[in-house]
Amino acid sequence: MKIKIRDEALDDIPVIEALTKAAFLNAEHSSHTEHFIVNQLRNAQQLTISLVAEDTDTHSLAGHVAVSPVNISDGAQGWYGLGPISVLPELQGLGIGTQLMQAALARLKDIGANGCVLLGDPNYYARFGFEPSAQLILPDVPPEYFQAISFVKRMPEGVVTYHAAFHAEN
Numbered sequence: 001m002k003i004k005i006r007d008e009a010l011d012d013i014p015v016i017e018a019l020t021k022a023a024f025l026n027a028e029h030s031s032h033t034e035h036f037i038v039n040q041l042r043n044a045q046q047l048t049i050s051l052v053a054e055d056t057d058t059h060s061l062a063g064h065v066a067v068s069p070v071n072i073s074d075g076a077q078g079w080y081g082l083g084p085i086s087v088l089p090e091l092q093g094l095g096i097g098t099q100l101m102q103a104a105l106a107r108l109k110d111i112g113a114n115g116c117v118l119l120g121d122p123n124y125y126a127r128f129g130f131e132p133s134a135q136l137i138l139p140d141v142p143p144e145y146f147q148a149i150s151f152v153k154r155m156p157e158g159v160v161t162y163h164a165a166f167h168a169e170n
Contacts, residue, residue: 005051049066082104
């Protein structure tokens with residue numbers, strides 16, 4: 001299987017919804033609203049980056065990553081939240097998520113982002129340079145699971161707020 005990472009297209013939207021739903025269906029720490037979050041971010045024009053992993057042999061989608069702006073209480077600008085990131089369950093473990101992560105981080109650097117935060121397994125995301133930061137707080141989340149990567153020297157300090165879409169229910 002050969003994967004091409006590209007921007008989402010209009011025709012991809014229903015497929016992105018289905019693959020995101022499938023990717024999180026049996027996830028232990030999931031609200032099972034990830035597909036609603038992506039749709040609501042898109043509808044609110046808050047999807048700064050929306051990339052898909054396409055199998056070039058079958059032209060089917062294997063994965064998706066969303067990146068949206070976040071607010072930090074100290075007023076820091078140019079920070080984004082990565083996620084949800086989704087890979088079809090039967091294709092997980094083949095490096096597709098890694099390709100999506102690398103492409104999303106490269107795109108963030110290309111647009112001049114100052115940094116990125118995410119909520120996830122520290123053992124997985126450390127390989128991309130993410131690490132917990134005592135300076136950044138996501139309320140009601142164990143601090144070791146809320147991680148950041150800075151593309152500049154100064155790490156902001158404060159409470160991070162994601163777009164309201166992250167409270168999506170349907």
